[in-house]
Amino acid sequence: MTNNQYPIFECKNVTKQFNNFPVIQEITLQIFPGQKVALVGSSGAGKSTLINLLNGTIRPTYGQVWVLGRDLSQLKPQSVRKLQSQIGTIYQQFHLVNNLQVIHNVNAGHLGRWSFLQAAFSLMFPLEVETAVGALKRVGIAEKVYQRCDRLSGGQQQRVAIARVLVQDPVVILADEPVASLDPELSREIMQLLAELGKTLVVSLHDFELARRFCDRIVGLRQGRVLFDCAAEAVTLEMVDELYKRDN
Numbered sequence: 001m002t003n004n005q006y007p008i009f010e011c012k013n014v015t016k017q018f019n020n021f022p023v024i025q026e027i028t029l030q031i032f033p034g035q036k037v038a039l040v041g042s043s044g045a046g047k048s049t050l051i052n053l054l055n056g057t058i059r060p061t062y063g064q065v066w067v068l069g070r071d072l073s074q075l076k077p078q079s080v081r082k083l084q085s086q087i088g089t090i091y092q093q094f095h096l097v098n099n100l101q102v103i104h105n106v107n108a109g110h111l112g113r114w115s116f117l118q119a120a121f122s123l124m125f126p127l128e129v130e131t132a133v134g135a136l137k138r139v140g141i142a143e144k145v146y147q148r149c150d151r152l153s154g155g156q157q158q159r160v161a162i163a164r165v166l167v168q169d170p171v172v173i174l175a176d177e178p179v180a181s182l183d184p185e186l187s188r189e190i191m192q193l194l195a196e197l198g199k200t201l202v203v204s205l206h207d208f209e210l211a212r213r214f215c216d217r218i219v220g221l222r223q224g225r226v227l228f229d230c231a232a233e234a235v236t237l238e239m240v241d242e243l244y245k246r247d248n
Ligand SMILES: Nc1ncnc2c1ncn2[C@@H]1O[C@H](COP(=O)(O)OP(=O)(O)OP(=O)(O)O)[C@@H](O)[C@H]1O
Pocket: 018, 019, 023, 041, 042, 043, 044, 045, 046, 047, 048, 049, 050
C-alpha cells in the first residue's frame, strides 16, 4: 500500500533472530498516519516481536527500523527515548501497577515529560487530575479515578491502560494482543474504543474477525514473513486458510 504522506513506521528489510533463529524475516513495510493496521497470524508468527521492533524495545539483527523519519539505529539513547514518547504501547496484561489507584496509573502517561520530582510529588498529591479524569471519561470509567487497580475487572483495567496512553498523547498506538484476556463482548468494546480514538493504530490480534471489523489494513504474518498485506476487505478465505494452516 502506498500513500503520499510520510510513514510513521518503516521497516526496511528487517530480520530479527533469537539464538540464530529468524523469527522475523526480511520484512519491508510502511505504516502511514491514520491507518488502522492489524497484525494477524498463528501463535509464534512474530507479531509481538514486530511490535517490539516498531517501538524500539528490541533492535533488528539485519535491516533498519525507521520511526517518524528517523533510523533508530543511528540515534543516541536519549533521542530514542524521545521518539518512544511519541509511541503509546498497550499490552495484553495491561502493565498497570495494581496496588496503586487508577489516577496514578493514568498519570504514568506523563512520565516521559515529568521530572523525577514531579512524578514523586504526584504519587502523594496527584497532579493533572482533570486531564486524567478527561481520559477516563473517554474510556467510560471516570468514576473509578481513585479506585485501586487490583479492584477493577479485566475490561476496566484495559480501559485504564488506554486512558494512560491517551494522557501520553502519542502520535501512534501499538497494541499487542490488547483483548486476548477479555471475553468476546468486552473484546469488541475495547477494539471499538481503540479504533475510535482517532490515532494511527497497529494492533496484533488472534481473532481475525476483530481485525476485519475494526482495522482497515491487515498484515498477515506467517513464520516471520509477510504473507499478505492488504485492505481488510480484500482478504479472502483462501488467504486466511493459508495464514493459519498447520505445517505437516
Ligand atoms: N526474547 C526472546 N528470546 C528467544 N525467542 C524469542 C524471544 N521473543 C520471542 N521469541 C520467539 O520468537 C517467535 C515469535 O514470537 P512472538 O511472540 O513474536 O510471536 P507472536 O506471533 O506474537 O505469538 P503469540 O500470538 O503466541 O503471542 C516465537 O517462536 C518465540 O518463542
